[in-house]
Amino acid sequence: MAEKKVYEKTLGVMPDVISGFCPGCMHGTVHKLVGEVVQELGMLDKLVRVEGVGCCGLGQQFVSHDVIIAAHGRACAVATGVKRCSPESLVYTYQGDGDLASIGLDETVSAANRGENFTVIFINNGIYGMTGGQMAPTTLIGMKATTAPFGRKVEEHGYPMHVCELLSQLKTPQFLVRTAVDTPQNVIKTRKYIKQAFQNQIDGKGFSLVEVVTSCPTNWGYTAKEALTFLREKMFEEFPLGVYRDKDKEEA
Ligand SMILES: Cc1ncc(C[n+]2csc(CCOP(=O)(O)OP(=O)(O)O)c2C)c(N)n1
Numbered sequence: 001m002a003e004k005k006v007y008e009k010t011l012g013v014m015p016d017v018i019s020g021f022c023p024g025c026m027h028g029t030v031h032k033l034v035g036e037v038v039q040e041l042g043m044l045d046k047l048v049r050v051e052g053v054g055c056c057g058l059g060q061q062f063v064s065h066d067v068i069i070a071a072h073g074r075a076c077a078v079a080t081g082v083k084r085c086s087p088e089s090l091v092y093t094y095q096g097d098g099d100l101a102s103i104g105l106d107e108t109v110s111a112a113n114r115g116e117n118f119t120v121i122f123i124n125n126g127i128y129g130m131t132g133g134q135m136a137p138t139t140l141i142g143m144k145a146t147t148a149p150f151g152r153k154v155e156e157h158g159y160p161m162h163v164c165e166l167l168s169q170l171k172t173p174q175f176l177v178r179t180a181v182d183t184p185q186n187v188i189k190t191r192k193y194i195k196q197a198f199q200n201q202i203d204g205k206g207f208s209l210v211e212v213v214t215s216c217p218t219n220w221g222y223t224a225k226e227a228l229t230f231l232r233e234k235m236f237e238e239f240p241l242g243v244y245r246d247k248d249k250e251e252a
Pocket residue numbers: 052053054055056057072095096097098099100123125127128129130131136
């Protein structure tokens with residue numbers, strides 16, 4: 001039977017290597033969207049990625065633009081330095097929930113509050129992925145983690161943290177959105193949001209954050225298909241998708 005090509009990587013955006021991510025992981029989709037959008041904006045040669053530690057920190061193997069790996073949680077602080085020293089660069093951080101909302105929460109809130117002019121891509125998979133499934137600030141109530149083997153309990157661990165809602169209490173951020181890439185429609189929406197977040201930076205509007213609620217089949221203990229069901233039934237219930245702040249619309 002003749003081979004039929006069903007997928008091709010966008011030239012110049014991603015290197016021609018086999019993805020090292022687990023089956024059902026959504027990092028690859030988000031990497032592709034970032035690259036394609038910035039290519040469309042004609043800024044690929046100016047793009048600098050500051051990545052957090054974790055599976056998010058594997059990106060340097062799978063993207064074709066410049067990458068700085070920040071110490072765990074410090075991506076927003078490093079991105080602040082890069083963007084302030086090199087304002088012509090298009091800078092984004094790429095961070096997991098452990099990185100952005102736990103060890104790096106101060107850096108995230110402070111950068112958002114200062115209105116730093118860069119873009120944040122926040123991958124919320126409800127767990128510490130790379131290190132083997134420890135509880136993250138975004139782990140759901142009752143969800144098992146290696147550090148919460150009987151499931152997250154409110155009385156011991158508090159409620160899941162909602163980053164878009166938290167940051168929307170600040171006056172400064174320009175754009176805060178929570179989205180997903182589980183269906184073609186959501187991929188199209190996420191593409192639009194990522195493009196807006198980068199366009200905001202090009203226009204000097206300040207801090208934009210795109211939270212992508214994703215699955216981690218390996219550490220959730222599900223198959224890729226089961227993880228999709230969990231994502232839609234449980235994760236989206238706790239983390240409603242939508243625009244939490246768009247200053248352009250507020251001012252219009
Ligand atoms: C200062 C410091 N503390 C702890 C670690 C160990 N560590 C590496 S990755 C990681 C968790 C990352 O989880 P998350 O940010 O959710 O990213 P994911 O792997 O899910 O993409 C931890 C705790 C480290 N590298 N540095």
